[in-house]
Amino acid sequence: MEELEKCQFGHRARLAPSPAQERLLDDQGHAARALWNLLHNWWTMLPKHRRTLAAADAAIRQARTDPEEGLEWLAVLPAQAAQAVLKTYFQAWRNCWEGRCGPPNFKARFRTLMCVDVPQGRDLQVARVHRRWGMVNIPKVGRVRFRWTKDLPVGKRADAGNRITGARLVKNALGWHIAFRVQTLEPVPAPHCGPHVGIDAGVKIPLALSDGDHQDHGRPRTSGGKADRDKWLTPAEKAKLVRLERRAAHRKSFRKPGERSSRRLQRTYDQIRALRATAKRRSLDWQHQTTTRLADRYGTIVVEDLNIVGMVKSAKGTVEAPGKNVAQKSGLNRAIHQEAWGRTVQMLTYKTARRGGALHKVPAAGTSRECHSCHTTTPGSREDQATFVCKNPECGWTGNADLNAACNILHRYRTGHALVPAAGRAVVRRARRVKPTTAR
Incomplete structure (x- = not known):
């Protein structure tokens, strides 16, 4: 067995x-979006005792078949797809009640991803x-x-x-x-016998490993050491993006307040979205290839338990207490969002689980200020963003700051400071015993 x-x-x-099939798909996508908005209006207008799944299902069935309702265009959407919209909407409210997200909102035509x-x-x-x-x-x-x-x-x-x-x-x-x-x-995968590694996520070096095998994008950066906003685009694509953004700004200047966008402006926006989508696909491809390579090589991967939401908060402050270095903090926030550290950790979680490995998280406080050689925190050791110089007279270690942080992350795991391992979403850890003949 x-x-x-x-x-x-x-x-x-x-x-x-x-082209004909694409028009049908567009009609279904718009119908699904409109059905979501109708459900949202129905939910907000009815009293609480009438907000049930059965009542919503009956309302959808009547709207799809009764011509007097004026919603017969919903019939372009398959019945199973309409039921899926209803279940997704109710699940969104359950997630809101359980504190995982905010309440569902109205889906606009041009800002909503059709599905x-x-x-x-x-x-x-x-x-x-x-x-x-x-x-x-x-x-x-x-x-x-x-x-x-x-x-x-x-x-x-x-x-x-x-x-x-x-x-x-x-x-x-x-x-x-x-x-x-x-x-x-x-x-069921056998336990991974690969080595342990600590990973420090950063902006200059995307993934710094404790063994020195850092994972970089391999793309040039702008002057001054700043992360390039459009680093996943070629120089020709960057120039095209600048032209399109200028064209969109010029055409938008002729639009009056409250007036709908022209077709020319929407076509320019579509071209900008296509370039952004291309950059996102290349970023995702790099993340998948890098995380697969790390999961194949290492048996235990240790990362920081980062509060990314708190790290990307704006520094503009309030009118009474305005913030400082707002533009610099805004650029750093964009670079953090572009690296997508949370998605990298999510990929590593399920990929290591499918290969018999494990991913662990350790507290992130002080990993970049502590020396991994003497394990002391001395003021002034972090001279700049790239170099770490230990000010302890008995140590004096000098090297890459990201490498130092990755070594500290691995040391915290080995000394028993690991948090509860993150559970992979893509793998259901429920083993079943079946006959050998059914195994593939």
Whole structure:
């Protein structure tokens, strides 16, 4: 009997719909957004004793079928997708009540990411037709091609334990994408025997490792040592972005207060969003490749328990007590947001768990001011952002400040100062025993 565990992960692929199919997808996306807004109005207007899931479901069914309601255009959205919007809206209120986020808001047309859910995997009928292309069935749209970049459990490979459970259609500045929800049964990984490593997240060096193998973007920086805001774009793309931003500012100057944006201005905004989306895709690709390489190499990874929300607070202050160095703090906040430390830790968490390793967090206070050689904190040791010089007469260690912080992070874990390990979201740690014949 082989011990297997149920793993759930997502895979995102780019769709290649025809112009007619793209119009149908846009109609479904706008219908899903409008349904969310209608639910929000319904929720806020009704008394509390009438706000139930059954009442909302009945209202949606009546609006989709009754022509007197004037909402027959909701029928362009599949029934399962409409139910998914309802469940997502109610889940948003549960998250608000439990203190995980704020209340749900109205979804504007141009500031909202369009998405449509396909809750049932059997409706997709995924098939591979080419080495680089696959076909998926989208309800009320038809068969649509998508880029095949990962082997999915389809055809003979699909069974009760290895299958696609659903998908979500998402549109960004680069077009429509499909995010598959995949469930597989994989052998429980053996404990990872790799070495331990401490990681210090920073702006100048994105990931500084305690063994000196720092992970950098490999892209040039601007003068003065400052992080480049558009470092993931080529010089030609940066120049194009500057031209588009100037063009958008020029066209926006002719718009009167309260007047809708012109089509030319919206087209310029779409081109800017496309460049931003390209930069984000390259950043995500670097994060995935780097975290996969670290999870394969190290058995235990130790990071700081950073309060990122508190680190990126504005320094402008109030009218009575204005802040200092507001522009410098604003640039630092943008650089921290661009590095996406929280997403890096999330990737490391589930990737180390799937390989038998573990990720631990240690308190972050004082890791950059303490000397890892003598473990003393002496004022003035951190002379600048890049160099650490220990002022202890008995030590005098000098070296890279990020390397010193990474060594302190690893030392705190080895001395028993680790916090509770973070649980991976993508891996369900519920082992199941199945027959060897069903193992793949």
